[in-house]
Amino acid sequence: MVFESVRTDRGCVSYLIGCTRTSAAIVVDPELSQVDRYLAIAAQQGLRIRYLLDTHTHADHFSGVRPLARRTGALSVMHQLSPAPFVDLRVEDGETILVGELRLHVVHTPGHTRDSICLIAPGHLLTGDTLLLGATGRTDLPTGDAEALYESLFGRLLGLDGLLRVHPAHNYKNLPPTTLDEQKATNPRLKPRDPAAFVAMMRGLSLEMPEHLTEALRTNQTGGKTVAQIIDEAAQHIPFMTMQELRRRIESGAPGIAVLDVREADAYAAGHVPGAIHLPRGQLELRADAVFPDPTVRILAYCEFGKISTIAAATLRTMGFRGAIALDGGIRAWKEAGFPLEPTESTRPPSRS
Numbered sequence: 001m002v003f004e005s006v007r008t009d010r011g012c013v014s015y016l017i018g019c020t021r022t023s024a025a026i027v028v029d030p031e032l033s034q035v036d037r038y039l040a041i042a043a044q045q046g047l048r049i050r051y052l053l054d055t056h057t058h059a060d061h062f063s064g065v066r067p068l069a070r071r072t073g074a075l076s077v078m079h080q081l082s083p084a085p086f087v088d089l090r091v092e093d094g095e096t097i098l099v100g101e102l103r104l105h106v107v108h109t110p111g112h113t114r115d116s117i118c119l120i121a122p123g124h125l126l127t128g129d130t131l132l133l134g135a136t137g138r139t140d141l142p143t144g145d146a147e148a149l150y151e152s153l154f155g156r157l158l159g160l161d162g163l164l165r166v167h168p169a170h171n172y173k174n175l176p177p178t179t180l181d182e183q184k185a186t187n188p189r190l191k192p193r194d195p196a197a198f199v200a201m202m203r204g205l206s207l208e209m210p211e212h213l214t215e216a217l218r219t220n221q222t223g224g225k226t227v228a229q230i231i232d233e234a235a236q237h238i239p240f241m242t243m244q245e246l247r248r249r250i251e252s253g254a255p256g257i258a259v260l261d262v263r264e265a266d267a268y269a270a271g272h273v274p275g276a277i278h279l280p281r282g283q284l285e286l287r288a289d290a291v292f293p294d295p296t297v298r299i300l301a302y303c304e305f306g307k308i309s310t311i312a313a314a315t316l317r318t319m320g321f322r323g324a325i326a327l328d329g330g331i332r333a334w335k336e337a338g339f340p341l342e343p344t345e346s347t348r349p350p351s352r353s
Ligand SMILES: [Fe+2]
Pocket: 056, 057, 058, 059, 060, 112, 129, 137
């Protein structure tokens, strides 16, 4: 059996488990930023990824299941209560997933979320966010339930073989894995107490809301794309120009490219790249033909930070403007570098704020 863990800087942990006899593999809780890494590990180990499993609906990071499924053809697996419409294989408590000759047993452990599951692999227990090393998952996010978590921990997990090694979906302090027995002896949340005391303890935790909570729930529940994914995909389809190159061209008096400011009117009026044409992103598709009657024209789009202009340039390319590119950076950095603006500081009307 191959058992590899991949940990991100933010403490998310995912696992690639492979059957060496058949070369089939599963990735548990893949994280969006690590998609190439799982593919690289599978290739290095001679494994073919067959299944992609989320132990629950993640609220604090972006699942890599959808992009990995597109690239591998693997099936996505979640508990039957998962709200995600794209799940191929919905599993329930007591069922077994066959990964080649490996058998992974599903234990439904609601509490952190309603759709949380743990997986028992030979010698290993993948606990998702139900049981962490020295802690448990929180129960104050959507579908969380402290009473259900009590039952999942004390009624289910602690009854399993104590020699199983515990592998959670988060390991913020990069602690080494321990056995279930060791967790039972040392994890303060597993101290024997009655359900009411456990619920009171969980409700008394005052935890900050995760960053990107709504974006993570939106993308993980629907299979939609993150904002960063949309920008990254646009960036893959266009070239860029550095600020230094654009400045050199402007100062030469013959830039050889139409400079397009896609910000809102007041931002444009407050100072723009000399000679820039104004066409806000919101009107781009509707007015592009009027502004650029020649589709072969070279166009350089820019915005405040360089993100919206990336999408704008990619949109122009899909419309047939094959010479559309974006500024590498935004006008914020342009200003900070002391590069020329129009109108100049002295001729600019006073700002409205
Ligand atoms: Fe979670």
